[in-house]
Structure formats: C-alpha cells, structure tokens
Amino acid sequence: MAFNxxxxxxxxxxxVRAMALDRMMMRLIRxxxxxxxxxxxxxxxxxxxxxxxxxxxxxxxxxxxxxxGVAHMLxxxxxxxxxxxxxxxxxxxxxxxxxxxxxxxxxxxxxxxxGNIGANFPVSVGYGFAAKQKSLGQIVMNCSGDGSYGSxxxxxxxxxxxxxxxxxxxxxxxxxxxxHSSMDKLFPTPNISSLAAGYGIPSxxxxxxxxxxxxxxxxxxxAHVREGNGPIFVECKTLRAQEHSVGGVNYAGKTPRxxxxxxxxxxxxxxxxxxxxxxVRQGLLAQKDVDDMRGAAESExxxxxxxxxRQPKALPxxxxxxxxxxxxxxxxxxx
Amino acid sequence: MKPDRELTLSEAIREAYVEEMRxxxxxxxxxxxxxxxxxxxxxxxxxxxxxxxxxxxxxxEPGMTGCAMGAALEGLRPVVDxxxxxxxxxxxxxxxxxxxxxxxLHGSQHPLPMVMVGTCGVGRRVANEHATLPYGALxxxxxxxxxxxxxxxxxxxxxxxxxxxxxxxxFLWHTSMMMQKGPVPNEDYIVPLGVADIKRSGSDLTxxxxxxxxxxxxxVADKLAREVSIEVIDPRSFEPxxxxxxxxxxxxxxxxxxxxxxxxxGGFAAEVMAQVMEHGYDLLDAPVKRVCHPHFPVPGGYIDxxxxxxxERIEAAAREALGA
Numbered sequence: 001m002a003f004n005x006x007x008x009x010x011x012x013x014x015x016v017r018a019m020a021l022d023r024m025m026m027r028l029i030r031x032x033x034x035x036x037x038x039x040x041x042x043x044x045x046x047x048x049x050x051x052x053x054x055x056x057x058x059x060x061x062x063x064x065x066x067x068x069g070v071a072h073m074l075x076x077x078x079x080x081x082x083x084x085x086x087x088x089x090x091x092x093x094x095x096x097x098x099x100x101x102x103x104x105x106x107x108x109x110x111x112x113x114x115g116n117i118g119a120n121f122p123v124s125v126g127y128g129f130a131a132k133q134k135s136l137g138q139i140v141m142n143c144s145g146d147g148s149y150g151s152x153x154x155x156x157x158x159x160x161x162x163x164x165x166x167x168x169x170x171x172x173x174x175x176x177x178x179x180h181s182s183m184d185k186l187f188p189t190p191n192i193s194s195l196a197a198g199y200g201i202p203s204x205x206x207x208x209x210x211x212x213x214x215x216x217x218x219x220x221x222x223a224h225v226r227e228g229n230g231p232i233f234v235e236c237k238t239l240r241a242q243e244h245s246v247g248g249v250n251y252a253g254k255t256p257r258x259x260x261x262x263x264x265x266x267x268x269x270x271x272x273x274x275x276x277x278x279x280v281r282q283g284l285l286a287q288k289d290v291d292d293m294r295g296a297a298e299s300e301x302x303x304x305x306x307x308x309x310r311q312p313k314a315l316p317x318x319x320x321x322x323x324x325x326x327x328x329x330x331x332x333x334x335x
Numbered sequence: 336m337k338p339d340r341e342l343t344l345s346e347a348i349r350e351a352y353v354e355e356m357r358x359x360x361x362x363x364x365x366x367x368x369x370x371x372x373x374x375x376x377x378x379x380x381x382x383x384x385x386x387x388x389x390x391x392x393x394x395x396e397p398g399m400t401g402c403a404m405g406a407a408l409e410g411l412r413p414v415v416d417x418x419x420x421x422x423x424x425x426x427x428x429x430x431x432x433x434x435x436x437x438x439x440l441h442g443s444q445h446p447l448p449m450v451m452v453g454t455c456g457v458g459r460r461v462a463n464e465h466a467t468l469p470y471g472a473l474x475x476x477x478x479x480x481x482x483x484x485x486x487x488x489x490x491x492x493x494x495x496x497x498x499x500x501x502x503x504x505x506f507l508w509h510t511s512m513m514m515q516k517g518p519v520p521n522e523d524y525i526v527p528l529g530v531a532d533i534k535r536s537g538s539d540l541t542x543x544x545x546x547x548x549x550x551x552x553x554x555v556a557d558k559l560a561r562e563v564s565i566e567v568i569d570p571r572s573f574e575p576x577x578x579x580x581x582x583x584x585x586x587x588x589x590x591x592x593x594x595x596x597x598x599x600x601g602g603f604a605a606e607v608m609a610q611v612m613e614h615g616y617d618l619l620d621a622p623v624k625r626v627c628h629p630h631f632p633v634p635g636g637y638i639d640x641x642x643x644x645x646x647e648r649i650e651a652a653a654r655e656a657l658g659a
Contacts, residue, residue: 060409096442104441111408112441116428122401129402130409133363133387138409156398163393325477327438327446327501 002219005284007053011075011215012275012285013293015049018071019272020297021080024305025068025087029246035089036100038246041067043209046271047173047236050214051143052076054222058136060109060127062120064143064173066240069103069113072143078108081307090311097314098321109138118151120144125157128166128231139167139225146192146235147178154195158231162199165230169221170196172233173208175240182252196233208238211275241265342519344512345376347487348452351494352377352414354523356384359412362498363388365399366416366452373418374454374513396425400451404434407449412498420453420507421464434503435478446501450494456509456547457596457628457643462635466510468628470545471595471602473505474574480528482572483507485549487517489571492526500528509546529575533584537566540657541584542649543607544594545569552594554646555653563657573603581607582615589620590656594644599627624652 003011022041029038041048048064048071055061055076063069068087073080083103086093094104095112104112111127113120124142131138148154149172161168174192176183183192196203202224206217214236221232241262243250250257279285342350356362363384370381370391381389392399396417403413417423423430430451437447455468473481480502484490490508497504526532534549535556542565544552549569556565566584570576585591591611595604604625611623626644634642 094442095440095444098442099440102441104444106444109409111405111445112437114428114433116432119401119428119433122398122429123405123408124401125398126402126405126407126413127409128405129390130406130411133406133411134409153397153401156393156395157401159393160395160398160402321439324439324443326480327443327448 003215008212008279009284011049011053011211012279014053014075015046015071015211015272015275016293017297017300018045018049018067018074020294020301021070021074021304022067024301025070026246028088028305034087036087038087039065039068039244040242040246041071042241043266043270044173044175044238044240045071046211047171047208047214047238048072048143049075049211050218051141051171053215054219055141058109059139059141060111060131061141062113062124062143063103063110064145065113066145066173068101069143073103073105073110076108076110078105078110081304084304085308085311088308089313090308091314092311093314096316118148118153120148121151121153121157124168125160125166128161128168129164131167132164137226139169139222141169141171143171143173145178146172146174146176146183149192149195150178150186158195158199158201161231162201165228167225167228168231169225170201170231170233171221172235173238174235175238177240177244177252179244180249180251180253185253191235193233193235201231201233203233203235205235205237208236209269209271209274211271212278239265239269340519340521341516342487343514343516344484344487344490344508345374345514347491347519348376348494348508349378349380350519351491351498352380353383355495355498356388361410361412362414363390363406363411364414364416365390365392365403367392367394367399367418369416377416396422397429400426400429400434403449404429404437404447407447408445412448414450414452414498417451417453419465419510420455420469421467423451423453423469424464431472431476435476438502439478447503448501449503450497451503451505452508453505454508454510454513456511457633457639458511460635460637460639462639463633466633466639468507468597470507470573471597474603474606475601478503479574480504480572481507481574482528483509483546484571485534485546485569487515487519489526489532489569491519492524493528493571496525496528499525504528507546511547526571528572529577530572531568531570531577531580533566533580534569535565535567537564538587539564540590540592540653541566541568541581541588542592542594542653543568543570543581545573546596548594548596548644551644551646551649555649558646558650559653565653576607576610578610578614581611582618585611585615585618589618591619591623592649592652592656593623593625594649595625595627596644597628599625599630602627621656621658624656626652
C-alpha cells in the first residue's frame with residue numbers, strides 16, 4: 001500500500017463529507033428544493049472517493065452519476081458549491097442554472113456530462129487521445145456504473161482505448177442493478193470486468209464497500225495508465241441499498257427488492273462505519289475525531305445550503321440564452 | 336483569384352485539410368479508413384501527417400464522434416469524417432443532442448471546435464443511408480453550424496472556416512460533385528459561414544439552391560434566359576442562414592423557388608418559407624414554391640433519377656412562381 005496515514009485519514013474525511021452531502025441532497029429533493037432529479041448514493045460512495053483522490057488537477061475525470069458524482073468531485077479537489085447550486089437552479093450554478101444536473105469544472109478538467117447513460121465512453125476516448133497527443137502526462141478517470149456497459153458506446157471505447165493504448169481507466173462502480181433491472185438478468189457473466197479480457201485490457205475486482213481497497217486499486221490503476229501501459233479496468237463491487245432514482249420504484253424486474261437485505265447492507269456494509277472502525281482500531285483516529293469529522297461535514301452541508309439559497313434563481317432573459325448558443329470566436333476568423 | 340488553376344471539389348477539401356493541419360498542429364482527422372479512403376479527399380494525408388493525426392477508427396460512429404468531442408474539450412481541433420453523412424445518424428445523440436448543445440448547457444464554458452464531414456446526395460442509386468441529406472435534421476438542433484459547397488472554391492473556403500470555427504460545424508458535400516472542377520486560388524482565404532453567394536444575378540425570380548442543385552438551377556436560368564431573368568443564390572450555409580441576401584434579392588424579384596434535395600417535411604425549404612413569411616411577406620408577388628425530395632424514403636435503383644430535384648422539376652416550379 002503506497003498511501004500514508006495522512007492520506008488514509010483524508011480519504012475517510014472525504015467519504016464522510018460525500019455521504020453528508022448525499023444526505024443533504026436527499027433532504028433537499030424531499031423538500032422539493034431541487035429543480036430536477038437525484039440518484040441517491042447511499043452506501044455506494046467509497047469507489048467515487050477513491051477514484052478522484054489520487055488524480056492531479058489536470059487529469060480528466062468523468063464522474064459517475066450515482067450521488068451525481070459529488071464524491072468523485074470532492075475527492076478531486078473541486079469546490080462543489082456551484083454544482084449543488086446548479087441542482088437548485090441558481091445563478092451561481094456551475095452551468096449558470098441551464099442544466100439542472102451537469103457538472104462543469106473546466107479548470108479541473110471535468111468537462112460536463114450528458115443525460116445519456118454511456119455518453120461518458122466516447123468522450124473519454126477523446127480525452128485519452130488528447131492526453132496522449134499532448135504528452136503532458138494526463139490520464140483519464142472514466143467512471144460509470146455496470147449498467148452503462150449495456151451501451152454499445154462502452155464497447156467502442158474499450159476497443160479504441162485498447163487499440164491506441166490510451167491512458168484511460170475504466171472505473172466501474174458495479175452495484176448489480178441497471179435502473180429497475182438486475183444485472184443478473186441483463187448480463188451473461190457475473191463480473192462486468194470480464195469484458196476487458198476480450199480487448200486485452202487488464203482488470204481487477206475490488207470490494208467497493210472497502211474504501212482502502214478501492215483506494216489501493218485506484219492508485220495502482222493510475223500508475224498503470226500513467227506509465228503508458230494503455231487502459232485498465234477496475235470493477236468495484238458495491239451496493240445499491242435504495243431505488244435507482246429518488247421517488248422511483250425499487251424493483252428488480254417484476255419483483256420488489258428485499259428491504260431486509262438492504263437494511264442489513266446499510267448496517268453491516270456501510271463503507272463509512274467500516275473505515276471509521278478500521279482507523280480507530282489502527283489508532284489513527286480516536287472516536288472523538290471521527291465524531292468531529294461527522295459534525296464538521298454536517299456543518300459544511302448547512303453552509304452549502306445557505307450559499308445556494310442566497311443566490312437568485314437563474315431566470316435569464318431569452319435574448320441572453322439566444323446569444324449563448326454559439327461560442328464566440330475570439331479572433332479565430334481573423335485570417 | 337488565379338483562374339489558371341483548377342481543382343476538383345475533393346482536391347479543394349484535401350488542400351484545406353493540408354493547409355490547416357500545417358497551420359495548426361491541434362487539427363487532426365478521424366474516421367473509418369481515411370488513410371486509404373474510399374473518397375479521395377483524405378488520400379495520402381497520413382504520409383505527410385502520420386497515423387497519429389490521420390486516425391483510422393473501427394466502424395464506430397458514436398466512438399469517433401465522442402472521441403472528437405472529448406479531444407476538442409481537451410484543446411484539440413478534430414475533423415471527424417463519416418464518409419457518408421447518413422452514417423452520422425449512428426451517432427445520433429452525439430451529433431444532434433450533444434455536440435451543438437454542450438457549450439450552452441454547460442454555462443458557456445466549453446467551446447467545442449470540431450468539424451463533422453460527410454457526403455450526401457440523391458442520384459447514385461444506392462438509397463437511404465448512402466444518399467440522405469441530413470441538413471434539415473441538423474439545423475433543427477441548436478448549436479450546430481451546417482454548410483455545403485457548390486464549387487471547389489467554396490469547398491476549400493468553407494472547410495477552412497469550419498476548422499477555424501470554435502463551434503461544431505457539419506460540413507456536407509455532394510457525392511456527385513467530388514470530381515467537379517473549378518478555379519481555386521493559391522492564396523489563403525476562407526468563405527465565412529453564414530454568407531450566401533449570388534451565383535447568377537437576375538431580376539424576375541429568385542432560385543435558392545445548394546450543392547448539386549445550384550448547377551441545376553443555373554441550367555434552368557440559362558435555358559429560360561430569353562424569357563425571364565433568374566437570380567440564383569447559394570446559401571452555402573444552412574445555419575447560420577444568410578437571410579439578408581435572400582431578402583435583398585426578393586426586393587428585386589418578388590418571386591422565390593427553393594430547391595432542396597432533402598426531404599420535404601419540416602426541412603430547410605420549409606424553414607426558409609417560414610422566415611420569408613415572417614420577414615418578407617410584403618415582398619412576395621406569388622406563393623413560394625419548393626422543389627424537394629418527395630416525402631418518401633430515398634429509394635435505390637433507377638427510381639431516384641426522377642425523385643430528386645431535376646432541371647425539369649425546377650423549371651416547372653419556376654414557371655408556376657412566374658404565373659406562366
């Protein structure tokens with residue numbers, strides 16, 4: 001393991017913050033304060049925290065939509081306030097209130113998203129190609145769930161990244177569900193990462209409830225692609241202990257999912273309590289430190305809520321929107 | 336312009352690629368088998384610029400389109416070539432919903448400088464995907480610029496403008512015009528997007544036509560020259576559309592025929608008619624006529640020789656518009 005005790009604590013702190021923000025988003029949507037939808041992260045946020053944690057600022061990331069990628073962005077060092085404000089349709093939203101749920105942080109090389117599952121794959125090929133072409137050592141962290149591998153775009157991206165040896169990590173947060181369908185019914189093999197073998201891409205399966213197993217895998221994967229070895233596939237086996245999208249059904253096909261099982265997951269497989277217990281056991285943190293971190297994370301969510309509510313709703317005039325369709329061309333046409 | 340040099344339309348596009356790739360190392364080409372291409376416009380480019388800037392992809396239209404988007408977001412300037420523009424429909428989400436709309440939806444923070452290139456055009460007996468002209472569908476979606484040349488001069492100038500533009504541009508060219516020759520100057524020039532060209536001046540009737548249909552419109556204008564003075568305008572860009580040039584023409588002629596090889600329903604011709612109604616109703620002395628592909632699928636076989644706009648159909652529409 002190549003990360004130090006300080007990083008172990010920081011990983012944990014990021015997970016605590018991410019899960020507090022996830023709860024905040026649940027409070028907001030239940031209070032009718034989000035303009036759009038929300039896909040709860042619940043106990044599935046350790047992979048996202050690990051995915052962003054070891055990246056450099058100019059590494060490119062496609063966050064996964066689970067918990068709307070907040071865990072991913074937090075751990076990459078993004079100030080997520082404008083992203084939350086976007087969900088509240090505010091003027092200070094990262095997309096000026098025009099998208100409701102898209103992440104746009106160009107300075108952090110997070111270049112937005114799409115409403116299509118699987119849209120991350122082709123653009124990740126382009127990010128990887130540009131990174132290779134520019135030779136500045138950038139890599140691409142392409143995060144998604146297992147369901148997105150039903151898209152043909154995933155196949156195309158695996159193929160092109162493998163063929164061109166692009167520095168792209170296929171980071172799969174596999175919760176075994178695709179919307180209201182079980183992956184058992186949709187895929188012929190038990191592990192989504194088995195797809196990688198057909199493209200000659202190395203792969204690894206890790207316990208997605210174990211923050212430090214995910215972090216280990218992320219660090220190894222980042223080193224692998226940064227050294228020019230081409231893409232790598234990491235499957236983090238995680239859990240979806242709630243419905244796909246807030247307010248939707250929680251079925252697998254025609255069968256309701258077992259609420260007792262999901263309760264048990266929340267009790268026994270919560271990555272935050274598992275990591276906290278490990279840190280206390282190892283003497284890296286006292287219980288009081290853990291409690292303080294949790295308190296600080298809750299205060300942070302209060303502050304973010306206030307930040308968002310202070311801003312006016314984004315209701316720009318039509319003329320402003322019409323003028324925003326095309327990018328201005330600063331002198332590009334001069335010659 | 337130096338009239339002593341003539342290029343084919345595909346040579347003109349190729350020359351635009353060469354000059355822009357020499358001028359700007361961020362420019363690269365990506366598509367299926369473009370190193371040894373079916374069409375001549377990318378022939379030999381990998382020899383000068385290498386396989387790293389003339390990329391052969393698998394047959395993966397969403398992959399190559401998204402790759403171009405991602406590379407553009409990371410600062411490169413890609414040109415993605417679909418061979419036939421009808422193949423771009425495979426990448427429907429990227430082409431219609433993402434590329435053009437990315438900048439707006441992300442708070443004007445992500446310019447997406449990329450060019451999409453494809454040939455199109457009815458009349459080669461191969462039907463549907465190898466023929467369909469997608470510009471009606473393309474201009475329906477905000478954020479894309481869409482152009483199609485009718486001469487080698489315009490082809491080179493439009494392509495250079497498209498590559499230098501900070502927005503996604505879909506550059507269409509007509510499959511039947513690849514080997515058509517015309518004068519192309521040696522000097523660097525662009526044909527700005529959104530500027531129409533009056534291909535022939537006239538005073539009695541305006542024909543608006545694009546691509547291959549410009550030639551057909553000019554044939555009709557020639558044929559009827561002793562009876563009537565016809566002005567032929569090539570919009571060159573469907574979006575942005577140079578309405579001012581059309582309106583100035585209608586101030587002279589008061590009569591309009593639109594030739595549009597794309598499907599009739601909800602297409603470019605319909606859009607121009609709507610704009611003329613909104614902005615130039617008082618200029619009109621007769622109902623606007625349109626000559627489009629009839630509203631059935633582009634067929635293959637011998638049928639397509641009489642389903643596409645022909646000089647005969649254009650002449651008939653012109654006579655109707657003139658009340659003759």
